[in-house]
Amino acid sequence: MALKETNPMKYEAVIGLEVHAQMATDTKIFCGCSTKFGSEPNSQTCPVCIGMPGVLPVLNKKAVECAIKTGLAVQSKISAYSRFARKNYFYPDLPKGYQVSQYELPICEGGHIEIVIDGEVKRIGLTRIHMEEDAGKNIHEGGGPYSFVDLNRTGVPLMEIVSEPDIRTPAEAAAYMKKLRAILRYLEVCDGNMEQGSLRCDANVSVRPIGQKELGVKVELKNINSFRYVEKALEYEIKRQINVIESGGKIVQETRLFDSSTGVTQSMRSKEEAHDYRYFPEPDLVPIVPSEAWIEKIRQALTELPDAKRERFVTKYSLPEYDAELLTTDKTVADWYETAVLAGGQPKAVSNWMMGELTKMLNDENKSIENCPIKPEHLAGMLKLIDNGTISGKIAKTVFEEMYKTGKNADAVVKEKGLVQISDEGAIEKAVDEVLSKSAQEIERFKAGDEKLMGFFVGQVMKATKGKANPQMLNELLRKKLS
Amino acid sequence: MHIAGLSRLSILDKEAETLRGQLNSILDYVEQLGKLDTANIEPTSHVLPLNNVMREDLVKDSLPIEEALRNAPDGTEKFYRVPKIIE
Numbered sequence: 001m002a003l004k005e006t007n008p009m010k011y012e013a014v015i016g017l018e019v020h021a022q023m024a025t026d027t028k029i030f031c032g033c034s035t036k037f038g039s040e041p042n043s044q045t046c047p048v049c050i051g052m053p054g055v056l057p058v059l060n061k062k063a064v065e066c067a068i069k070t071g072l073a074v075q076s077k078i079s080a081y082s083r084f085a086r087k088n089y090f091y092p093d094l095p096k097g098y099q100v101s102q103y104e105l106p107i108c109e110g111g112h113i114e115i116v117i118d119g120e121v122k123r124i125g126l127t128r129i130h131m132e133e134d135a136g137k138n139i140h141e142g143g144g145p146y147s148f149v150d151l152n153r154t155g156v157p158l159m160e161i162v163s164e165p166d167i168r169t170p171a172e173a174a175a176y177m178k179k180l181r182a183i184l185r186y187l188e189v190c191d192g193n194m195e196q197g198s199l200r201c202d203a204n205v206s207v208r209p210i211g212q213k214e215l216g217v218k219v220e221l222k223n224i225n226s227f228r229y230v231e232k233a234l235e236y237e238i239k240r241q242i243n244v245i246e247s248g249g250k251i252v253q254e255t256r257l258f259d260s261s262t263g264v265t266q267s268m269r270s271k272e273e274a275h276d277y278r279y280f281p282e283p284d285l286v287p288i289v290p291s292e293a294w295i296e297k298i299r300q301a302l303t304e305l306p307d308a309k310r311e312r313f314v315t316k317y318s319l320p321e322y323d324a325e326l327l328t329t330d331k332t333v334a335d336w337y338e339t340a341v342l343a344g345g346q347p348k349a350v351s352n353w354m355m356g357e358l359t360k361m362l363n364d365e366n367k368s369i370e371n372c373p374i375k376p377e378h379l380a381g382m383l384k385l386i387d388n389g390t391i392s393g394k395i396a397k398t399v400f401e402e403m404y405k406t407g408k409n410a411d412a413v414v415k416e417k418g419l420v421q422i423s424d425e426g427a428i429e430k431a432v433d434e435v436l437s438k439s440a441q442e443i444e445r446f447k448a449g450d451e452k453l454m455g456f457f458v459g460q461v462m463k464a465t466k467g468k469a470n471p472q473m474l475n476e477l478l479r480k481k482l483s
Numbered sequence: 484m485h486i487a488g489l490s491r492l493s494i495l496d497k498e499a500e501t502l503r504g505q506l507n508s509i510l511d512y513v514e515q516l517g518k519l520d521t522a523n524i525e526p527t528s529h530v531l532p533l534n535n536v537m538r539e540d541l542v543k544d545s546l547p548i549e550e551a552l553r554n555a556p557d558g559t560e561k562f563y564r565v566p567k568i569i570e
Binding site: 025026027031032033034040041042043044045046047050052058059060061062063064083088090091092138139140143144145146147148149150151276278281283285286287288289290 | 489529535536540543551565
């Protein structure tokens, strides 16, 4: 449903995002159950995560390391003293009747993430990063009067990354999400898989007349699980709020769900009481007091982040900003690129092939670069064959496709398929003569000034040589013969 | 009634009267702690002088499914079953 736009110019939106990222651990946050995705329902639970009486949770050290690592990467302050709290509410996917989360003493505070919008850098502040346990999964379909509960996710470690209300447009929100995902993936603290729910986003959004200082009443949008939906949900919600205000209504503070099939947000009429979480310190878990030495050790292990890598690619490889940005969004892609360049591929040529042919082929098969049949060294090898004249740029496309299909290197493909470029002047001349002898009419028109026919002659000779004629030599020969 | 609602307890109005009195006397009893002089005592959320109790990220065996579901008031072979949650 499309909403009519009423005076959008008079208003601005104020948006803050809460991103839940599943931390990359093998086990749950407070017990040794596996976090593996896609296992049989209720096969990864134990007395601790399903809330049996008398059990004691023990904190997963790796989870704390993931949170601290993330905090360090986004310039947060790592808390010298941090603890867990119980957030109390009832829901069937929450067996204990409370979620163990962090409240007034989160593991990280402050920090920021930089995004680029219309070529300008904008800094989005972070309020905090805290750790918590995930809830289970409810399945509503096909059960008649019942819902079904799978508790495999219960106790999976999450970090919630809360932004300041610094975001002003849906596009900024999507850029923030993308940058955050890239950072988390670089740090290897979250796999960023949105389909599997490893990265989810709630958005707080309000609108106010431009120039007004006070914030409008905010609405919370829940569980947005793709970059596209972040933008769509916010666009819809902002228009809706402006329409309500313009028609004399008032925004109600509430939680709304985005329905991706209709593009509409809808109120989740929840009882007021449900928000009374009665947080209190979790008595079963002792405080976290990270030592300087531990934090330093984690800091030492920090990898180069997307922004730094992008800048390095621009200066070191003389790449345009555009190329560098695309190549560094994903660490695996960036590593593939650098391997190809280090193997001798000319930096810009490697970039062109990756962003062009390679991306297209991978997309066609819905494959990611991890499963790319071509090795980076093979691309470098193929570029060498172009440079030394063994194959033409045109033939290279065929070689590249063949490399993709077979996983063989360029030398092997060229040899097997007989794709070596013809650079023997005599052989090219013979082909040229043959074409010209059959093209009396075209020659006449060419000589009368129809220069476009040059393309026709080149095409005919290429056809006769199966594309293998050295293009430079072919052009020279044709010019000579036709003048 | 608010507290009963939050705790998912169903109580009758006349029971509420009795319980109100009892709950208040419990609160009064605990309130005696407020008389203690805590001016020179650091606030704490734990009684143990312990920090940083953590374990390594190593997978342990989980419960067999039927074992995990055994205490559930209602279930199927693989799932806990609850009254439909309307969303």
